[in-house]
Amino acid sequence: MDSSIINVVNLTIHAFLVGSLLLGLHRKIIARIQGRPGPPIIQYLLHTIKFYVKEITFPITAGNPLYIFVALLDVSVWLTALIIAIDLKSSLLIIIGIYVLQKIVEHGCGLSSGSPYGKIGGVRSVFSAAAEVPLFAVVAAIYLTTHSVLISDILNYQSIHGSLLFKMPICAFAFFILLVSKAPNSPFGIVKGKDIVSGYMTEHYGLLASIIYIAEAIAYFALLWIFIAVFIGPWVVSHPLITLAVMVGLTVILAFVNGLTPLLAPHHSVMLQMTIAGLVLCDVLYRLIMGG
Amino acid sequence: MDEERKCGLYLLIIGLLCTFGIVMFKGMICYLLYVIAVPCLLYGIGSYLIPKTRRKNAGRLPFRGF
Amino acid sequence: MDLFNLNLAIVLFIIGNFVGLEYSYRRYTTPYTEKKIDKIALILSVVGGLLINTPLYVVGCFLIGFPLGMRPGYGRIEFVVGGIIALLTYLLLNSY
Numbered sequence: 001m002d003s004s005i006i007n008v009v010n011l012t013i014h015a016f017l018v019g020s021l022l023l024g025l026h027r028k029i030i031a032r033i034q035g036r037p038g039p040p041i042i043q044y045l046l047h048t049i050k051f052y053v054k055e056i057t058f059p060i061t062a063g064n065p066l067y068i069f070v071a072l073l074d075v076s077v078w079l080t081a082l083i084i085a086i087d088l089k090s091s092l093l094i095i096i097g098i099y100v101l102q103k104i105v106e107h108g109c110g111l112s113s114g115s116p117y118g119k120i121g122g123v124r125s126v127f128s129a130a131a132e133v134p135l136f137a138v139v140a141a142i143y144l145t146t147h148s149v150l151i152s153d154i155l156n157y158q159s160i161h162g163s164l165l166f167k168m169p170i171c172a173f174a175f176f177i178l179l180v181s182k183a184p185n186s187p188f189g190i191v192k193g194k195d196i197v198s199g200y201m202t203e204h205y206g207l208l209a210s211i212i213y214i215a216e217a218i219a220y221f222a223l224l225w226i227f228i229a230v231f232i233g234p235w236v237v238s239h240p241l242i243t244l245a246v247m248v249g250l251t252v253i254l255a256f257v258n259g260l261t262p263l264l265a266p267h268h269s270v271m272l273q274m275t276i277a278g279l280v281l282c283d284v285l286y287r288l289i290m291g292g
Numbered sequence: 293m294d295e296e297r298k299c300g301l302y303l304l305i306i307g308l309l310c311t312f313g314i315v316m317f318k319g320m321i322c323y324l325l326y327v328i329a330v331p332c333l334l335y336g337i338g339s340y341l342i343p344k345t346r347r348k349n350a351g352r353l354p355f356r357g358f
Numbered sequence: 359m360d361l362f363n364l365n366l367a368i369v370l371f372i373i374g375n376f377v378g379l380e381y382s383y384r385r386y387t388t389p390y391t392e393k394k395i396d397k398i399a400l401i402l403s404v405v406g407g408l409l410i411n412t413p414l415y416v417v418g419c420f421l422i423g424f425p426l427g428m429r430p431g432y433g434r435i436e437f438v439v440g441g442i443i444a445l446l447t448y449l450l451l452n453s454y
Binding site for chain 2 (some may be wrong): 058
């Protein structure tokens with residue numbers, strides 16, 4: 001057996017546990033903002049464990065192989081992101097590809113169950129793909145500055161020239177909006193808006209819901225890690241304890257943003273994200289004209 | 293054997309084969325097998341931990357006109 | 359600190375949370391209190407705050423997780439006291 005696989009197993013467990021705890025903390029802070037005591041911060045983990053031993057039945061309207069495989073694909077997708085970003089420190093473009101795959105998962109998840117709520121969630125997830133347009137623009141701007149899209153090269157660049165957060169604040173803001181739209185209860189969370197019950201997850205219950213929760217914990221960890229690595233710098237990601245501290249700080253900020261903003265209507269959400277994409281594209285053009 | 297456990301059995305077999313592959317091989321293929329093995333094992337093991345359904349008409353969910 | 363030891367600490371922290379939750383649900387029946395301090399949780403929290411900066415930090419994580427995991431509305435002051443002690447100990451140890 002390769003010894004690198006043991007590292008990956010370690011990393012997976014770390015990502016799952018830390019992601020779960022951070023999502024629990026997120027929920028607790030939102031509750032405190034709303035004046036409730038809120039659940040303990042292990043609540044997300046308890047939900048995951050509880051649903052893991054609950055019965056499932058396949059709805060008779062479900063398209064069956066797809067109904068299971070989208071949940072499993074969700075875990076696969078974010079494990080791939082974890083390996084490519086954190087273990088191999090490879091290309092940011094692959095991460096974007098993975099993020100697009102995540103949209104396919106959400107869409108398939110919504111449509112495979114045959115539930116009307118799930119269908120609306122799946123359709124909304126397709127046009128919330130507007131969240132990825134800023135991502136492309138961010139990668140373009142990063143390429144123009146650092147002349148590489150490999151995360152290892154970006155980390156090297158930052159160790160010489162200082163963190164990218166102050167060099168390209170607009171790009172950092174656009175990536176931060178992506179984090180906001182991925183976090184629960186976000187203003188851009190039209191996919192899981194409370195008007196459509198649970199969105200695409202409405203009819204994935206019991207064991208399958210638990211598997212999707214596991215994937216979401218890993219996703220939260222991976223996205224926070226990529227933000228920290230790309231914009232804050234190598235001195236944070238070189239030590240897992242400092243990474244953890246910065247992640248807690250980011251979670252607090254995200255919880256305040258999500259706790260204090262209303263849920264946008266789908267067209268407003270898309271419009272705002274496209275506006276941010278336009279802002280970043282202006283930044284890219286400026287960098288192109290001024291020569292990097 | 294009901295349908296959930298049948299799927300679970302297939303996925304458990306795939307997951308165990310992938311685990312065997314991880315032990316046998318070296319290099320990048322290990323990562324690929326790992327990514328396939330983890331969700332398969334998650335569902336495969338989970339499908340044997342969950343209780344049998346107690347519903348009368350399995351698959352007919354409430355609030356859907358049944 | 360490598361990732362494995364950190365994982366071990368996090369797992370014990372979660373177990374501490376769970377034990378605290380279980381303990382406080384058995385002990386208290388009212389849903390919410392103010393200005394009431396649980397002595398056991400306070401002692402565990404202080405000990406955890408002291409231990410978290412020593413090589414026994416795994417046990418420290420377990421103990422400091424205990425007040426944090428208590429049921430909603432309980433264990434808040436205890437956790438803050440433990441956290442402040444942990445921070446002060448860290449600053450004292452690292453100032454030399």
